[in-house]
Amino acid sequence: MGVFVVQVVGGQEDRAAALIAKIAQGAVEDCFVPKREIMHRKAGQWHRILEKLYPGYVFVQTSMPEQVREALGRVPAFTRMLTSAGDTCLPLTADEVAWINATTNVDTHVMEMSEGVIEGDRVMVIRGPLKGHEARITRIDRHKRLAWVDMDMFGRHKAIRVGLEIVSKK
Incomplete structure (x- = not known):
């Protein structure tokens, strides 16, 4: 299969x-x-x-x-x-x-949407499907609540947009 x-x-x-x-x-x-x-x-x-x-x-x-x-x-x-x-x-x-x-x-x-926090210059996802995949995140737009995630799909490297809400910044 x-x-x-x-x-x-x-x-x-x-x-x-x-x-x-x-x-x-x-x-x-x-x-x-x-x-x-x-x-x-x-x-x-x-x-x-x-x-x-x-x-x-x-x-x-x-x-x-x-x-x-x-x-x-x-x-x-x-x-x-x-x-x-x-x-x-x-x-x-x-x-x-x-x-x-x-x-x-x-x-x-x-x-689904993920939630995370920013501590210094690191992003830590606390809830959602991106938890444990923080290393793949290349860019965050806090205002639009989006993150760009690097991945290999269909035999090529691409960045996809996914939902990530930053709930706090320290």
Whole structure:
């Protein structure tokens, strides 16, 4: 059983995930779009909203990737499974799957807000999915309640935005 990545049109991730799950019904164990919970300020009030963690991608858990890839041809939207140069379906590495499982809720696939404190020049996360992953944080925007986290995903190095509220600074 592996987790494979399907590239889709940006903004259509949820619709594409539902279509893939329906069309490749017997071959797909789980089809999901990982999301992050962030704080957004609107009309002077802070609200929790969900954004896509990896825009333009749908994650498919399956033990039959070739059947899923074949079923993608019947999806009435742009869908393409990420493959190697030899046209072989590439699953996420064990480290990438472990990162997703450690930071997102298993049932909802949502990375919830984290809370932290700043002591001197160090960030210490006290609650949330970033706890224990402080070394990956490269930048913090305290005003927008965001942190940038370095990670390797899809075979390349990238920084993703996640929710982090700094509750105190010492």
